[in-house]
Amino acid sequence: MPPRMIKISEICTETPFHKTFYFQDVPSQNGNPGQFVMIWVPGVDEIPMSLSHTGTRQAVTIEKVGDTTRHLFQMNPGDLIGIRGPYGHGFHHKGQNPIFIAGGTGIAPLYPLIKKMGKGHVVLCARTSQHLLFVEKIQKTGAHLHIATDDGSQGFQGTAVELFQNLFHKIKADGIFTCGPEKMMAQIVHLALDYSLPIQASLERYMKCGLGLCDSCAIDGLHVCKDGPVFDETLLATLNDFGKHYRKPSGKKTPVK
Numbered sequence: 001m002p003p004r005m006i007k008i009s010e011i012c013t014e015t016p017f018h019k020t021f022y023f024q025d026v027p028s029q030n031g032n033p034g035q036f037v038m039i040w041v042p043g044v045d046e047i048p049m050s051l052s053h054t055g056t057r058q059a060v061t062i063e064k065v066g067d068t069t070r071h072l073f074q075m076n077p078g079d080l081i082g083i084r085g086p087y088g089h090g091f092h093h094k095g096q097n098p099i100f101i102a103g104g105t106g107i108a109p110l111y112p113l114i115k116k117m118g119k120g121h122v123v124l125c126a127r128t129s130q131h132l133l134f135v136e137k138i139q140k141t142g143a144h145l146h147i148a149t150d151d152g153s154q155g156f157q158g159t160a161v162e163l164f165q166n167l168f169h170k171i172k173a174d175g176i177f178t179c180g181p182e183k184m185m186a187q188i189v190h191l192a193l194d195y196s197l198p199i200q201a202s203l204e205r206y207m208k209c210g211l212g213l214c215d216s217c218a219i220d221g222l223h224v225c226k227d228g229p230v231f232d233e234t235l236l237a238t239l240n241d242f243g244k245h246y247r248k249p250s251g252k253k254t255p256v257k
């Protein structure tokens with residue numbers, strides 16, 4: 001499936017490490033929170049990105065980590081990128097008192113869901129206050145925001161898992177939505193299964209096709225691109241490699257850091 005060439009309509013610097021790229025793309029308008037698109041930077045590479053904004057103004061929010069994201073950070077409004085998708089299964093919004101647990105850039109796919117549901121609690125965790133994404137936007141959604149930073153520069157000093165454990169009995173959440181580093185999500189899933197709480201987690205794996213054909217993102221017989229990226233507690237409980245191993249672009253099985 002060839003990418004659609006679209007113009008970047010606006011670029012917003014969110015933090016020293018993240019930018020949001022807005023565009024007009026009819027299929028992405030109907031994308032659900034948790035779904036992703038494949039972004040092609042001509043002459044560089046094609047990489048998966050969650051939709052951080054859906055509806056009339058679609059966008060992806062990107063952390064600069066390597067070659068392709070560095071090229072994207074050098075682009076300007078009016079420049080062309082290729083886009084395929086939206087792909088995969090997004091979040092199913094259900095529950096009266098959800099808790100959203102985000103580590104770092106993991107808030108990107110959760111934000112449109114938080115906006116849509118407009119209630120519950122958000123645990124937003126990042127390395128430092130400078131890495132916190134979407135603080136003001138979340139404050140406008142109707143959900144209660146709880147911040148944690150690894151270095152204590154803003155909010156609770158500690159991890160998202162510690163803050164969640166502190167809050168859990170006070171807020172009586174009836175479901176968890178999470179995205180972030182896999183070690184963090186694995187601990188949250190473990191706690192959710194212990195507490196018999198429904199949970200949906202958005203997983204990341206190296207992806208090439210995004211369509212379930214190339215097997216790059218295979219995990220225990222499933223494809224993160226097609227069966228996920230959002231998995232619920234029933235499927236998560238069956239994944240042996242979740243939180244333990246991922247595959248490098250070469251296919252080599254590697255421990256999750």
Ligand SMILES: Cc1cc2nc3c(=O)[nH]c(=O)nc-3n(C[C@H](O)[C@H](O)[C@H](O)COP(=O)(O)OP(=O)(O)OC[C@H]3O[C@@H](n4cnc5c(N)ncnc54)[C@H](O)[C@@H]3O)c2cc1C
Nearest residue numbers: 047048049050061062063066067068069108204205206207
């Ligand atoms: C479903 C999904 C949704 C994502 N959503 C976001 C998002 O909203 N915002 C964001 O900043 N990042 C997101 N990512 C991660 C993003 O795709 C990678 O950070 C990006 O591909 C890095 O590309 P690079 O060339 O700049 O860096 P590289 O130097 O190539 O790689 C840096 C890191 O990104 C990983 N990576 C590289 N290429 C891919 C690929 N094709 N598929 C998956 N991982 C890759 C590498 O394993 C490595 O750990 C998502 C990944 C997936 C699978």
